[in-house]
Amino acid sequence: MPKSVKTTAKTGLLTKADRAFIADFSKSSQSHVDKVTRTKALAMKELVDAGIYDVHGKLRKRYRSVA
Numbered sequence: 001m002p003k004s005v006k007t008t009a010k011t012g013l014l015t016k017a018d019r020a021f022i023a024d025f026s027k028s029s030q031s032h033v034d035k036v037t038r039t040k041a042l043a044m045k046e047l048v049d050a051g052i053y054d055v056h057g058k059l060r061k062r063y064r065s066v067a
Contacts, residue, residue: 044057
């Protein structure tokens with residue numbers, strides 16, 4: 001049976017604190033997604049605020065495809 005590996009930054013494995021941070025982040029990000037996707041208007045407002053769409057509902061130039 002292999003030896004257990006001590007969890008350290010050198011091994012690249014996650015610590016308990018890392019796992020807790022990831023769980024908290026996942027929970028808060030899912031909460032945010034649930035909040036901003038309740039309606040189409042809220043979702044569009046979030047995309048406008050993020051700078052992905054303009055106020056007229058068109059994609060900003062940097063996000064348009066050349067195809």
